[in-house]
Amino acid sequence: MAADAPGTETLSAEQYAALADFRFRLRRFLAFSEAAAARAGLPPQQHQALLTLAGQAGRAPATVGLLAEQLLIAPHTAAELVARMVEGGLLTKTRDAEDRRRSVLALTPRAEALLGSLTAAHLEELRGLAPALAEALSGPAAR
Numbered sequence: 001m002a003a004d005a006p007g008t009e010t011l012s013a014e015q016y017a018a019l020a021d022f023r024f025r026l027r028r029f030l031a032f033s034e035a036a037a038a039r040a041g042l043p044p045q046q047h048q049a050l051l052t053l054a055g056q057a058g059r060a061p062a063t064v065g066l067l068a069e070q071l072l073i074a075p076h077t078a079a080e081l082v083a084r085m086v087e088g089g090l091l092t093k094t095r096d097a098e099d100r101r102r103s104v105l106a107l108t109p110r111a112e113a114l115l116g117s118l119t120a121a122h123l124e125e126l127r128g129l130a131p132a133l134a135e136a137l138s139g140p141a142a143r
Contacts, residue, residue: 022136029129036121040114045071046085050115053091053105061096062105090114 037047052070053062060066068078082105085091090111096102107115 018136022133025129025132025136029125032125033122036118040118042114042118045081046088046090047115047118049081049085050090050107050111051119053107054112054115061102063096063102064105067105085111 033047034044037044040047042050048071049067052067056062056066064078064082065075067073067082068075071078071081073081082091082093086093089108092106092108093103094106096104
């Protein structure tokens with residue numbers, strides 16, 4: 001193995017294995033999520049957008065900018081995503097009463113129903129995955 005960079009420690013095979021296992025389990029969850037969204041008729045990015053916007057209820061205004069930030073995409077990409085979702089009947093877009101330059105996004109009843117069933121499936125998947133993730137993060141190999 002290469003020499004350690006200044007200020008770093010030598011990592012054990014167990015630590016590498018713990019990180020590899022953690023990443024594998026995360027990737028399996030993401031693959032599950034994409035497949036579940038596809039079965040519901042949603043592209044994965046639209047599912048992520050719905051989840052992000054639903055998670056903002058009562059917090060920051062649900063805007064294109066917020067969506068771009070949370071999904072780690074460019075603002076123009078988020079605007080295109082929102083346009084497709086409005087056209088597909090998943091979102092509404094209205095002018096903000098306080099700042100007319102800004103649009104506020106909201107889930108439609110159809111989107112809420114889709115997201116509800118997807119979220120229930122995701123929570124069930126996470127219940128099964130949580131112990132293994134916790135072990136990878138806190139077990140002796142992670143130290």
